[in-house]
Amino acid sequence: MHDTRFHAAIAELPAAEWDALRADANPFVSHAFLAALEQNGCILPDWGWQARHLGLYEDGRLVAAAPLYLKGNSHGEFVFDFSWASAWQRAGGEYYPKLLNAVPYSPVPGPRLLAGNDARTALLQRTLVEAMRAEAERLGLSSVHANFLQEAELAAFGAAAPDQAWLARSDVQFHWHNRGYRHFPDFLAALNHKKRKNILRERSQVEACGLAIEWRSGDTLSDDEWQQIHALYAATFDMKGNHAALTARFFRQLGELGRMTQLALARDGKTIIAMALFVQSDSVLYGRYWGASMDVPGLHFELCYYQGIEHAIAHRLARFEPGAQGEHKLARGFLPVRTHSRHYLVNKDFRAAVARALAHEAPAVDAYAAELQDHSPYANHAER
Template sequence: MDGIHFLDSLGGIPAADWDALVPDGNPFVSHAFLSGMEAKGCLREDYGWKPHHLGLFEHGRLVAAAPTYLKGNSHGEFVFDWAWASAWERAGGDYYPKLLVASPYSPVTGPRLLVPESPVAEVIRNRLTSALVDEADRLGLSSIHANFLTDADLDAFDDRWLARSDYQFHWHNRGYADFDAFLGALTSKKRRNIRQERAHAHASGLTLEMRGGDELSDSEWRQIHALYELTFDMKGNHAALTARFFQYLGRSLGSNVQIALARDAHDIVAMALFMRGGDALFGRYWGASVDVSGLHFELCYYRGIDYAIREGLARFEPGAQGEHKLARGFLPTLTHSRHYIAHDGFRRAVADALAHEARHREAYREELLTHSPYADR
């Protein structure tokens, strides 16, 4: 099997071949993470996910790839195109299925065009994006969406693709010796507020700790998943990740999965799940069965910052959205996506909407930075 192929599963691709294409150890495009979602019941057609991975093969071996899905809705993507879908369907078109290049349920910037660095890397990336367009046209799809792209991938998307950006809030390590050194870089008001929040959490009587995924028992993983599920249910959302997948993460990624826990005696009553890759920590899931002042901030943010400082990590990305993160040391950071719209008229309409969105986005950033938590802003 040589040339370009689209695959309905990663199950037949050797993990070593796929992971050799991931340049920075990003866990969200690792074979273990993506194939685990497929095998453990997280990606189903009735959830709107159908694997359709792009692979380039030479002499029967995978040499480049892109994690790709046929999507029957826009759930679990975090680059919101509901308005585009509604407009196209009101005009009589079928917006779904569409083609998505992404890591499922993961609003995390990372490699999407998996190409080893070489003198011909740019040529291969261009070949992958052209293959995506050819496939969408062959299937008669409305669009292709490539979300949370790295800078290395951006140049491969030519002017057929519309550019879109947004802001997340990321924490950056300035070489802090410890958490107190980080606090020392903040304004006095922000420093005082964080100390108060941490004090409330520590005064709760709960036992707070950070544990690696490989240190937890199956029973503890079941409790962690139940809290994740409970929080989604309370917000009226669907918890797509299964208990089997949570346990699998702990076994397959080990200490690259980190869990901040709050225990009442032996019972886990709150948790925040993180993943580590390269020089970064990524916050992903939160769940709690108790309402304790400051506990969410302690587990989701301050434990992550403290871990990143201890481990010498360059940054901590706590997840999508959330202006409240600014007051806790997280600064607005651009994320990038690219979008291929097949119909010329629809493409022009989306381009106009994106131009308006971009003007609003930059005004929003300037307003945010007037509220920087850092004393040397």
């Protein structure tokens, strides 16, 4: 029998035991990353986030866990359910708060049901899923959502009974895969002529602008450099009318987490005029944030994509995930992959209505993914 507990802060859970339960070294579900968000003013009820992390214990020892939040809105999730919220509220219901099993502000596929990797993993994952569902019903919430799941976790959301069905949803991201490239020209050679020519043109534009481009590990940056980087991030969010939820303190603490944080920078003299911030595991590079104070042709593609590809090749990383959305990534060597989420709506009539909407949505997503595959930028079909 498991002891099920919900925690109001990640600090209440033992860091070493939490990290040992990850199926892989995905940094976004590391105890340190989640703690940095909470300790530095990024997870606030006023912004719609309240930690409610789930832990399963045996004899006082953590044996399974899930990053879990009470959400007062749907911002910072990247699996869009605003229309569901609107429909339920028009029907007289209260959609918020809801429960969310995810990583805040991070549309990165990875472990969400942390249960080790042994013979008991599947059972523990199902127990976590049932605990989340039961907690939503106990609290009188509208729903539970699990976003950007790993494929190995999907089976845990199979319904124990027809009236407890989780709804499946899928979307598309664009990831770059390392095919054993020796260097960037080797990668370019794998592309068709048109795409290769376009990338060379974009990179030549940046070379001609006179800016200094450099790659830095976050733990080598000064406090002043971090302040410049955060200011670029915040200004870019503000310019687009979005809320810059991540604080300067959070950025600085990321930089202190060893080599997990990497950056591509563009300088005009000593001034950083553009930056792309990445998070790295032992095998994957993740593109996260971009900011710029100047509009330079090709600079966004250079810092956010081409510098990341060069870094991944040089460090023999298997994959580069540059973030959510963006068909323009296809022309630059990133191929479509499917992402997965699961959703439990407590009210059965509401659940049935959303299920009908998803049944209509799914074929369109399938067709979109298939069409993207037909437009692969690679010359050799084996690369696709």
